[in-house]
Amino acid sequence: MNRMTEPPLDPKSLREAVDWAIVTRRSVRAFLPTPVLARDIESILETASHSASGMNTQPWQVHVVTGAAKADLSAHLAALDDDPELAAGLTEAYEYYPRQWVAPYLDRRRKVGWDLYGLLGIAKGDKAGMHRQHGRNYGFFDAPVGLFFTVDRQLQEGSLLDYGMFLQSVMVAARARNLHTCPQAAFLKFHKAIARCLHIPDGQMLVSGMSLGYADDTAIENTLSTEREPVSSFTTFHSEPKEIRA
Secondary structure (H helix, E strand, C coil): CCCCCCCCCCCHHHHHHHHHHHHHEEECCCCCCCCCCCHHHHHHHHCCCCCCCCHHHCCCEEEEEHHHHHHHHHHHHHHHCCCCHHHHHHCCCCCCCCCCCCCCCHHHHHHHHHHHHHHHHHCCCCCCHHHHHHHHHHHHHHCCCCEEEEECCCCHHHHHHHHHHHHHHHHHHCCCCCCEEEEHHHHHHHHHHHHHCCCCCCEEEEEEEEEEECCCCCCCCHHHCCCCCCCCHHHCCCCCCCCCCC
């Protein structure tokens, strides 16, 4: 697609289509086995490649796993996850979450967790049930396509900001093709195992994993709809000049 091309829709329809793709993006945790065409995967990534990046650095590297490669990797990660001694000694590629949770982030984290477990009938304290559900990450929630995103270790925090825009673009472009995704930080603790399995160079750091496919609309977990804060709660509008502090 030409970057300078005219919109394919009238202004109202264009706005509604773009907003729909963003708003309907959600983390799907149950997928159908329906294959995703290779040309659709390539088209999604090509579209996302136009995401903004500082000085056009384009820091993203993508590894796509399907078929036997995905099945072998999933089995390997599941075995590691089910071994408490091995899992306990793992360190994540980088610190995605805060070391100390505080409000309101702690409250939001707890709510989405218990809302999901409530739908699945996993009671508080059911560690085995929680472990099983969390372990479904490593099977990509049965999605036919798994994605791993890496970045050159020489780059700095700004490139991770750029990467966030790329990941969002991947997920929105997927919605435009009636596909769903689930971005997954759960893979971060297995970054060394993933690198070995996929022959990812040492100079590349895992940023995130992601499942891609068609949502299973009959799965109860896919009825989860997380809440969003109103604009007024996170936005301050400045229209009048203020005295500059010394």
